Amino acid sequence: MxxxxxxxxxxxxxxxxxxxxxxxxxxxxxxxxxxxxxxxxxxxxxxxxxxxxxHLIEEPRAISYMMATAVFMVFLLVIAAGYSIQ
Amino acid sequence: MSDLPPMTSVKRWLVTTNHKDVGILYITTALFFLLLGGAMALLFRVQLWEPGGLGILEPVQFNQAVSTHGLLMVFWFLSPIASGFANYLVPLQIGAKDLAFPRLNALSYWFYLFSGILFVLSFFQGQTYAGGWTLYAPLNVPMYTPAMDATAGNNAAILALTLFVMSITIGSVNFLTTIHRSRAEGLGLWNMPMFTWSWLLTAWMMLFAFAALLAALLLLSIDRLFLTEYFMTDQGSSLLWAHLFWFFGHPEVYIVFFPALGIMFETFQTFTGRRLVGRKWVIIAMVLVAVQSFLVWMHHMFLTTINLEIKTLYMATTIGISLPFDLMVFSLIYTMVKGRVRFTTPFLFSLGALVLFILGGITGVFLGAVVLDYEFRGTYWVVAHFHYVMVSGVTALVAGLYYWWPKITGKMYSEALGKLNFAVYFIGFNMLYFPMFLAWETPRRVFHYGESAQIYHQIATVGAFVLGLSFLIMFFTFAKSWISGPKAPDNPWEYSRTAEWAIPSPPPLENWDGRPSYASGRLEFVDDSPAATDGGVAHGQGNTAEASVEHEAEHADHASIWPFGIGVGTFVFFLGLSGLTPFVANFAEGTAEPPEGLVGFETQPDIMYPVLIALGMAIMGITLFQFGREKFDAPVMNIAERWPFGGIGNTKFGIWVFLASDVIVFGAAIGAYIFMRLHMGWMDWEFDPITMAGLVNTYILLTSSFTVIIALVMAERKNKSGLLGAMSATVLLALAFMGVKAFEYTQKMGDGHYWWYSIEYSIYYVTTGLHALHVILGVLVALFMIYRIISIDAYLEDHRPVEFFGLYWHFVDIVWVLLFPLFYLM
Missing domain, CATH: 1.20.58 (Methane Monooxygenase Hydroxylase; Chain G, domain 1)
Incomplete structure (x- = not known):
């Protein structure tokens, strides 16, 4: 801490x-x-x-990867959906 | 409450938190919804006996039967029955005493049950939902489909689904924490049983996919209850729904199928007497499918106006996802070739599932090709294909019922009856679904079709009744076994190797006498009592105090009434919400800027619904408070395999997993804003923000994050008054935040800019409102914590709950970091 x-x-x-x-x-x-x-x-x-x-920097790296995966999912959804209507 | 009444007592089933009891509850409830969904199917199959319908259903009743059949089967039967197996078996297979959060597990079940009851009630509140199980916009709102009037019944069906998704989310967090942190010593991920592997990947998919559905359902519910316009605009709404729904919907196919696949792997191994061929590659293939499942959703949208480039890309990803499945299918076939097959009932059902899945898979590849999809979309080809896939999953789940029946009940069933069941099932299945390929030109969800297809529809209808009969045989077989079946041994299957077969049938409450361990390379039960360890040191990756395992077992709780109470309260609250629309419509009509062209909101207000809302909130308040106060000791595993999530406690890990899910919920809501704005033209977005209000609230929320972190420091220093002061300051800042928000909303409404004014304002109110709802929930938790600090000097000895609260609160702050520029600056 x-x-x-x-x-x-x-x-x-x-x-x-x-x-x-x-x-x-x-x-x-x-x-x-x-x-x-x-x-x-x-x-x-x-x-x-x-x-x-x-305190993410103090937690196991796997927690950061998990949260990064969630953020990636959002980017995937938003960018792909946004591109689909261009 | 720690005493668990006997299984013959009704009270036992209301208070139990034991994973095996909850598993049984899940399975039996899911089978009830199978019957209900099946009855719906029989109804509309009879209607389809001749072109134009036999006349037993009115058109809108036909639509209701078709829609509710799909919703019941996909949501209230398929996933929950798998969840039942997982509840019962996953802790046994990994060597755990229970799930990580037993009370939350019970809460998941009660949310599931009450969501189903709410769905059933929707039939009796005007009419239930009739817009198809995919809930496509704009069919899901009344604006362009007056038959979809915003009756309480229609709303209740949507809200029931929302409650169901809440149940799934809680369950996913629980299973992910359990499997990642409660595996017996020596049980690495590679060595986990295949059913547990399939469920682990299912839980990961559920966590992310259902969060997107939750966001979509929240937006839809708000549209229907509060007259916002997400799915009511003439531009963009239908695409928005399709993206959100199918981002969930395609992974859902694998969410439903993976547990069935896990059962197939288990039963193939047991009844061929051979380890799965290419086991490691099968696991890799499953992981690949789980990842790829999020990369194919737009193949459900080939007939929409999305551009050709993205269609082509998604055609490629869709073809790509079939490849790992090929590997799994070949592995199963080769396992049979290499082994000595024993054609027991569970194996027959599993083999049948494999055959049917191959047919379903191949016919699905047609739909992944853009050009072919143009022809097949919306026809019975799709219906036949996905029933061959989904119901092949059901076939494997029936295999699971037969496979684990002796373990769960302690009774053997009649193999002769089981085989008869399979024969009737397999014939009925193919009579029902195969003719649909031949009648493929029939449009979905319509009972008008060409006369040339009549013979196929009639065969299908007869097949539906044969398939229904097979389930009656199944229930009879199980009932006969339950009443007069011979006692089952611990392991009735010669070559079964997973841990559940190493203990009595049915297993005892605490599962194991000793501590299961695979440290020696095979399953052993270790006696950890001080006398037995002879002063030795236990090895493992445990990171908490080395308390005696026996000591924990003596004090582990298995009963709490509060999950049931919370379920009741939430059910009453949601039921009340279902009748809110007429009140909001009346309010809207009375404002200076009433909504224009409002269609389908003519239902009369009924005072019962607001009363139910108030009652539900009261019950929730009391039961949540008692839930928070209750002392409940879940079984803890001090020695366990935890890779890759060692070095963090169960609760903290659970909160992080929940936050990962919440990232998707908020991300989808924010994504809806970005998508609609892109669709409209970024600079054409007409919204006039009160920038200073946003800036002030940014400072307030940042400061509240600071006070929460001070609270943690004070707790660590055991400084009660400091802790109390910091938590109180947090609450006051949150109230200030809400005050500014109220000012802002009042200003907007004073200008006539209500949430129904335009899509811009709908999105503004809903997204910031969703965030405000998180703030309010945080305030309630903070107030409870203040009460605990004052009353019992809480968190001074163990400051972790303050840290857990901070994780949530900072997340709410992070969301505002994004909302401020998006809604107030850009």
Missing amino acids: ANLRTYTLIYILLVALATGKFVFFEFNFAYATAIGGTIVLAVTKILLIAGYYQ
């Missing part, structure tokens, strides 16, 4: 990243850039929360 200091630093980072997403869309970034940047920030936030708050 990480200590309180690490948890606090991650919290501050998460708040900053959330604000970053807002900034992308409130200031004059191109729409595609804003989407791309937001995706990067969102993925970073998710990895931080899962890795450190849910």
Whole structure:
């Protein structure tokens, strides 16, 4: 388990990243850039929360693989379904 | 409650959590639904006696009979009877004392039973569902099909299916935890019995596939109860449903068939006296099928407007999935060739299943080819093909009934009657389904067909009654055995090798006297009592305290009434929900922006339904609270094989597995948003978000994640007031989140933007609402934990429940990380 200091630093980072997403869309970034940047920030936030708050980095790797499989399933469904109507 | 009444007592069956009892409950309940589904089939087969129908059913009654036959057989018979076998046998085959979470196992059963009762009740609430078992949009909503009026009965059928899927999800989590973490010492995955292997892969497929169906059913239920528009738009809805349904639906074929395949492997080995030829390759082939099953779903959509490139790709993947099956079929055939076959009843049924499956498989390859599918889709070719596949599975399941009957009941059956049963079954089956290939031009779900096909339909109808008769023979055979059959030995089959045959028939409550172990290469029962170990150290991958196994056995609980109570409460709640639509419709009509062109929502409000909702919630509240308070010691295996999930406790692993399933549920809901927006044109999406509300809620939820992690730190430090403060702060932040959400929704509705206003608003309300529902559930759990901290100083000695709650809460936070940009920024 990480200590309180690490948890606090991650919290501050998460708040900053959330604000970053807002900034992308409130200031004059191109729409595609804003989407791309937001995706990067969102993925970073998710990895931080899962890795450190849910302690995924301390669990057996198989748990991460299982969750990655679930996420892959979603991507598979959404991307294939989205492509099917292009 | 730990005392388990005798089996002759009704109370025993209401309180039991023992895996063998639950298995028996599953099997008997599934057989009841087999009879009900079969009765539906006989009804519409009689109607099909002549073109245009014999007149015993009205058109909409015919549709109801066809639809409910499919739903009952696929959902309430096929999967649950396999689940019954798995409940009874998997713990025995892997050397466990019970499933990892016995009370959840009982809850799975009660959800299953009550979902079935709700489905049966739907016949008596106006009319039941009549849109086909695939529930295609827009047939599944009333907008374009007034006959599908949003009656309580129609809604109840959908809600029953939703409750059933909840049962499956809980069961999947339980079995995955059990098989991965409770295997006897020395029992590596490669050496697991084939039935357990088939069930392990089934459980993995169920976990992911049924989650997609759960998402689809939630959206459909909300459409029907609250007038949202997921499946009511004139563009995209039918494709959305087809994608969600078949993402579940194709793996479902293997979910249904794999346990049957496992039974075939077991019985072939036993009755040929030979180990399965190419056993390792068969396991690899099954794993391949389980993976590939998620890569073929669009072959069910060749007649839709999806593009030709994706159709071609899915044609290739579909042909590809037949290859591992070829390997399995050849393995079975070669096992027969190499062994000495004994034609007992279970073997005959298994052999019959193999023959029928080969026919079903070959005729299915036709449908995997785009061009041929254009011709065959929606005809009796499809009906014949999938019955040859699915009911060949039933054939193997009947083999399983005969194979394990002596073990479960302790009685032998009459082989002569069993063989008669098989003969009548096999003749009836082929009389029923083979003529359908010849009458292939008949359209599905319609009782009008060309006169040239009449003779085939008449043969099929006679076949249906012959097949029905075979089941009566089966029930008679079992009843006769139960009443006057000779006592069964521990192992009535000469060459059976799995662990269930090494113990008495029927097995004792605790399964084993000693601890099963395969450490020496064969099954042994180890005495772990301190006197017997002579100070030696037990080896294994256990990661918890080395408590005495005997000590656990003395204190293992097998009874709890609360799963039954939760089942009752949920049933009453769902029954109440089924009649909610008229109230919502009245509310909608009274708003400044009533829905336009609302069709099929004319049912009159009935006050009984809101009362049932309130009653159901009250029962759920009380029973869940008692469930949480109850002290229940499940049997624990300190020494077990756990690869690849060692180094993590059962409960934590179970929560992670559940979260993996929830990823799919939310992913499918979010995917529905992305799909509909892509379909409409990404920039044509007309939705006006209150961005600041989303941002504020993001900060609130992130902060609540922080307070939850502080709660964990405080629990680890045994700081009660700190723990209490952090948990209370979490609840307050969650309430603040809900407050902002309420403000946001109120603003939207003030502008006339209700959830029925457009597909954009439907998706916004439902997706964020689904997330809010998770927040509310989290708050309820947090309040319960606060109560426990105050009342019994909970979590100071064992902080794990705080960590488990955190896993859930952080997951809810992660979902919001995605919802915020999707609904408030983009």
